[in-house]
Amino acid sequence: MAGQGVQGRSTGYPQLDAILPGRGWPERGLMEVITPHWGMGELQLLIPLMRSIVEQGKWILWISPPYLLYAPALVQAGINTDQVLVVKLDTSCKDALWSMEKALQTENCGLVLAWQNWLPTKVLRRLQLAANTGDTLGVLFKHHDSEHSPSPVRLKIEDSYSENAGFNESEVTVIKARGDFRSRSATINLYQQA
Amino acid sequence: MDEARVKSVAQRSKSNSLWYALYLPQLRELNSALQKKYLDQLAGHMQSVSSTVSFHPQALICEVRSSLKYFAGIDVIHQKLQKLVGEQLQQWDLADGFFYAASPTVSGSLLLARSGHNALVYRPENLRSALGQLSTDVLDLNKEQRRRLLNMGIRHLRDIWRLPSDGLCKRFGSNFVNQLNKALGKVAEPTLNYIPPPAFAASYDLPYELENLNQLLPIADELLAQLCDFLRRRDLSTSSLVLFLRHEKRDSTEINIGLRMASRSQQHLTLLLETHFDKLSIPAPVVAVKIEVKEFDAFFAKSDSLLKNEPSGSASYSDSNLIQFIEQLQARFGDSHVKSVSNATQHCPEYASLQLNYKEKPNRRGRIAKPIEVSANPRPLWLLQEPKQLNINKGRLFYRKPIAIVSGPERIETHWWSGIDVCRDYYVAREHNGSRLWIYHEKNGKRNWYLHGFFA
Known part of the structure; x- marks a missing residue:
């Protein structure tokens, strides 16, 4: 029972805490957040985590985000933009991975966010190792799930759209979380502030 | 008993040192910054004959007794200096002559040189008569003091020797008497010695040409180890250094390493260098490596916070390991790829968010964050x-x-x-x-x- 007894960090969403082993995000390591396209609440999911990381005095690093990170929204969410750093890279995936590995090894980077779709298992293991060394949490945002990914936590946000579904509700599935062999889902109100 | 000891020390110092003074009246016309710069350079030259060089107005003084034997006499020392100083003065388009003198006291030599006598006094007992011949003009006096000396009919120092010192003290002040006593070697004269600025350059000639930068890394690492050792011994750190990679028949490749926070950690410097090597392509094989320090900084040790968990984030986020990481990013991708995000008070949505090249803001720590105004309406990330x-x-x-x-x-x-x-x-x-x-x-x-x- 590897994950048993590992106390996680609350996600800020009680329904999500309930389906995660350790009742929250892992303290360190790699997570994958899978959405069929951007803009489905994948960042909202992490907002409470970001807030707590910034409050700890640590930094959040955004590596090559697909769009412009919009400061007013961060301020509204209560995240100090002084502790946010964006690495803008034009093309190279290699450079992004290099930055991500270095950032994960840096203890003051509490959270490292990257947008990478296809990464070989070897690379993911390396990133996982870096995150453990630096005691940091890395999040990879992708469009497709790969079954054999070594990341300890994999989540999927799904389209629960129907004409009568509320705007705020999203279906979050924990595909895999170390310490629990079942995959479970919950309907979560991700846009509490919105 | 104390008195006896003081006397013996004074006598020893009198008999043991010989001060060579070099007086450059031509510097008088220059501004003080330029004077200081020129004297600094000349002091560097003077260090070739003596390890003890001190600065005086338009003059430099060095101790030469200890190097007399090595140079086989004061004449050789003088010739050597005359050549060095003369050439340097010509370079600066100044008259190349200078006055000089040597005597057992610093002030004595200075007075003799100022008088233009070019005198050489070996023995302390001859000092009194040698100085006696000098005009009172060479002394540092104010207008009033000069007028008084003139009124008393005193033209030369020997006239002063005849007067009782307590009376002189009353009329001219203790500084005046002190000046004379120093010149005669009656009181000790501490000098502030010239210390050359630190300089570090280390190089290594490779036994064979190297094309692979990874193989070069251990050698560069060795040079960096020497550098860090140098810095540690002098209690310094560096914020800017250059690594030269020499090639056969080509210009050297220069790698400038700048640090946001001065450091003397070999590990950190090696890491930065590795990052530079990652992105570097060299035009030809390397035959030699050289490291030069461009800027030295005082070393400040960082102390850890007493309270492990500071309540607010501001205390720990500038920790050096983050800064090292940001430096690495900037070294690899360039400054324009590392951005900070900030809010701007603009009504138009496109302009309400700024992405600027990341720069450390040193005053951020103490600043009380002013409330940032954002719209209450939803804004997208x-x-x-x-x-x-x-x-x-x-x-x-x-x-x-x-x-x-x-x-x-x-x-x-x-x-x-x-x-x-x-x-x-x-x-x-x-x-x-x-x-x-x-x-x-x-x-x-x-x-x-x-x-x-x-x-x-």
């Missing part, structure tokens, strides 16, 4: 670089899938004088595939619909 026009299909808004408006409108209008003419109605919307969008309807111009951001 993602903004599109350029708004994307939306289609209307059978009366429904369409992006990739049909769009349904959830809330709005929020009218955003800028004033015409701000230079940006904007009048838009913003809505929060939801696409059929689950994306949350921030869209707007133009209220002027073509009245089109646009996608502006994602509530990711």
